[in-house]
Amino acid sequence: MEFKPKIELKRWDFKIENEVRQWWEKEDWWKFDVNSPKPKFVIDTPPPYPAPVWHIGAAVSYSLHDMIARAMRMLGYEVLYPIGFDRNGLPIELYVEKYLGLTPWNTDREKFLEACRKALDEFVVNMKNVLKRLLIAADIDNAYMTDSPDYRALTQATFIRLWNEGLIYEAERPNNWCPKCKTTIADAEVEYKEREGILAYVNFRVKETNEFITIATTRPELLCACQAVIVHPDDERYKRFHGKIAVVPIYNREIPIIPHKMADPNFGTGAMMVCSFGDWRDVQLFRELNLKPIKAIDIDGRMTECAGPIKGLKVKEAKKKIVEILKEEGYLVKVEKIVHKVPVHERCETEIEIIPMKEYYLKQLPYKDVLKKYAYEMKWQPERYRANLIQWIDSVTTDWPISRRRFYATEIPVWTCKKCGYKYVPPPGKYYRPWKENPPIDRCPKCGSSEWEGEKRVFDTWMDSSISILYITKYLRDEEFWRKTFLEGTKLRPQGYDIIRTWLYYTLLRVHQLTGKRAFEWVFINGMGLDEKGRKMSKRYGNVIKPEEILDKYGADATRFWIALEVKPGENYRVIESKILGAYKFLTKLLNVARYISSFPIVDNAQLRATDKWILAELNQSLEKINRAYEELDFHAVAEEIYHFVWDKLASHYIELSKKRARLLDERFTEEDAMGAWYALHQSLKHVLLVLAPIAPAITDYVWRQLYSKESVHAQEMPKPRKEWNFERELEIGRRVMELNSQVWKLKKEVLKRKLKDPISLRELEEHGIDVSGLEGFEEDFRALHNIL
Incomplete structure (x- = not known):
């Protein structure tokens, strides 16, 4: 009997993927x-x-x-x-x-x-x-x-x-403001980055005693907006100042010294200035203490008129200039360089400011x-x-x-009456552009005016x-x-x-x-894809790998199998090309397995030998794990199980054990014996193609249509384990046979310096401590594989 492969392809050619996709576009299963x-x-x-x-x-x-x-x-x-x-x-x-x-x-x-x-x-x-x-x-x-x-x-x-x-309502309140993008941003758009900064120690004169209280601040440019000093109520250093008045350096404004638990005795000097607005603690304190905010920074990120000698400067320039002025006028005690976390806009990484703006709120x-x-x-x-x-x-x-x-972005569908300020919100259904269009109403229902300002x-x-x-x-x-x-x-x-x-x-x-x-x-x-060194991919770092670069080398199936095999759910992963190459090699291995199996007739049932029952039992256990993993959306577990079944069990052991029987290369085997191997081989391949299809869709569909059906593999049901394949005894012995196979191959190659196909005697195996007894049902396949005399 001649065994000629139906699949002629010897190496997976990912250019076929485009052809397979064209099949799908003509079909309706998806x-x-x-x-x-x-x-x-x-x-x-x-x-x-x-x-x-x-x-x-x-x-x-x-x-x-x-x-x-x-x-x-x-x-x-x-x-x-x-x-x-x-x-x-x-x-x-x-x-x-x-x-x-x-x-x-x-x-x-x-x-x-x-x-x-x-x-x-x-x-x-x-x-x-x-x-x-x-x-x-x-x-x-x-x-x-x-x-x-x-x-x-x-x-x-x-x-x-x-x-x-x-x-939804409109209100004016402090918001995160990006000076670069010139827009309000939500808390969810704020990230914290470590940046170099300064900690300036500044003397405030206490009006009643003419003493000095020293404040340590990272925002000296906000002195002009300082409306209070707080100290911790239990801080013994400052109890004598509770309720007294401090004078703001340079600006000579009188402000209260207030005991408050938000002051951290362990940061700087333990005394903290409350400005509008250095951070969200300031916002909270202004509300709680009923302080009147002073707008020190405008929407361009420049200091306003109230900043006096530093007005018009950008924040960083203003920080540097105010330190110089404080030093000149004798208020500066010292400056320390620090690294601290600052809020930035996640889109552009610009340091944000907190500025009162009128906005819509949900x-x-x-x-x-x-x-x-x-x-x-x-x-x-x-x-x-x-x-x-x-x-x-x-x-x-x-x-x-x-x-x-x-x-x-999508325009806010609101028009404001220029006369009375009434907010007109139109009926839903249409796409409105108020900055460009008139409202779908003639007159203001509140005052009767016909003049409107569209929301920009x-x-x-x-x-x-x-x-x-x-x-x-x-x-x-x-x-x-x-x-x-x-x-x-x-x-x-x-x-x-x-x-x-x-x-x-x-x-x-x-x-x-x-x-x-x-x-x-x-x-x-x-998770997130990182470069080989574990860094986030970014144009800023010059480490971005384009998907086209990978697809041009290895194709989609290899890329997809790599991501499934490499990445546990939710984990970050490194994009390492050698691992994608490894995934491509697995697909070629699978194709070669399929090519070999395509040599044999497809049989619906057969008399199974112990070796055939073993691989079907292994397949059954894999199906149980794979079904469970698919139900949990754990593609890593699916890919890992498929990899080990195909490479470590089917290809490395079962195909080798059954080869002479399947191909009728040994006179001790009949065609009936061969049919058992044909059945087990095709069942193994069919089920592997089905369970691998969601991960590597092109190669599985290509092989499936070559061998099993004109209908796509993706239009099939996910296979379930079969009770009739629960061969527990054969499973136990088969796993021992795998161990013995490895021992015999190692003995021949490393000790006896023979080729794997060379004959070996039982006595030689025994002399080297390899016990091949108790292989009920596996003996002939085992002897045929290793050419045991």
Whole structure:
């Protein structure tokens, strides 16, 4: 009998991946059918922000999300898996400013917006191609855009509803302000970075005693806004000053010395000046002590008129200048260089200031308890990230400032009557641009005036992003679709851990406010891709690896198998090319295994030998672990189990043990004996292809269609363990046989210096301590493999 492989390919050629993707585009197994009787599974896939450079770590996270979609389809769900692009917000404005030389304050607004749109369109084309090359099975060509009129109309509709319910209001209060971006930012957009600074020790004269009290401060430029000095009530050094008056150096303003527990006796001198506003402790103290704030810094990050000799200077220049003046006038005791954590804007890493501004706010404090309840109710992978959300919820102390003084974002749909100040908010449904359009009303319902000022501010981008789950489930647009997907479906949020406090938190908040429901049943957290040295990839460091560079060398399947095999759920990982090469080698190994197995006829049943029962029992145990791992969305565990089964058991041992029997190369074996091997080989390969399909979709589909069906492997059900394959006795002996195989191979190669196919006698094995007794049912395959005389 001639055994000729049906699969001719000897090495996996990832150029085939494009051909396989074209098959999928002509088929319908991956398309969502809302009328399907299957249970619905909704994946609120994070819409990536279009950028000129997309690094490999960010891109391959979408492979993990695609694995979820593919696995859930095979587990029997109808999967809604949309792709979108998050196109609102600062990043594109900063790009246009830096590379096109257009500034939003010195450029016609429409011209600036058009420049942003054009750049975003170019970036999206490239990113769509990358997603396709990563073999993402979704409607990429028709991806949604958060800057589209219908998306922005939905964002505005949610604002209108919450405004009408009294959950949004306008107020002037201290806010985080980015002098570079010239906008208010929320607490969730603030990061703390270690920066070099100074600690200036400054003498304040005590009016009543003419003594000096020394203040240590990192913000001497805010002396002009100092309205009190506090000392700890129990600090013996300062008890005599309680209730007395201090005179602010240079500015000669009289301020109270107040005992307060917020003063830290162990920092600096233990005496602290309270300024508007050095940090959020100052904000709290001003409210508590009913102090009148002085605006020392303007929106450009320059000192105001009240700063006197340092007015007009940028903060850093002002800090340096005021220290010089203090020294000249004899108030400076000393200056220490320090490294301390300072708040910066996460987008541009500019040090923020706290400036009173009039903004729109969304109430969030009343919802902390229900959001914590949701945090506990949701299923997390991995579990430990639940604590991140709970800690963030506990840290929230103020309402969310949702307005921004930028341009490329969804406009706030409000017009203000110029005569009486009445705020007109239009009915929902349309996309409004108040800065450009007249309101859909003739006269002010309060005073009858017809003169309006359209709102120029826009929303914080998270106001758009936080309703992505509502947008993809057609909230307010298709009631039946919404019911079947959002209300009746299982909803999952996959995302990075770095945006738990923003995207996840704000989504839970907004969805609850709008629907009274929990946004998700599942949260899947992926880690961050780092460079070989463990550093975050950044243009700043010059260490960004583009996904195209990896895909051009190894293809998508190898990249996907690497990320699944390398990364435990939620863990950061290093992008090391040698490991991606290792994943590619595994795929070639799998192809060679498939090529070998394709030589043999496919049989539905056969008389099994002990060796065949053993590999099926191993397969069965692997299926149990793999099914459990897929249900937990643990792709690392899936990939690891597949790798060890294919490489360490199927290829290294079973194929070698059964080869002479399968190929009828030994006269002691009959065709009936061979059929047992054919059956076990094909069953092993079929099941490996099925369970590997969500992770390495192209090679599995290619081999599957070559051997088993014209219908895609991805249209099949995830295989379950079979009771009839629970061969416990054979499993136990088979594992001993694997150990013996390794011992015999080592003996031949390292001790006897023979080739592995050379004969060896039982006596030689015994002389070298290898006991081959008790191999009931395995003897003939074992003897044939090792050519035992």
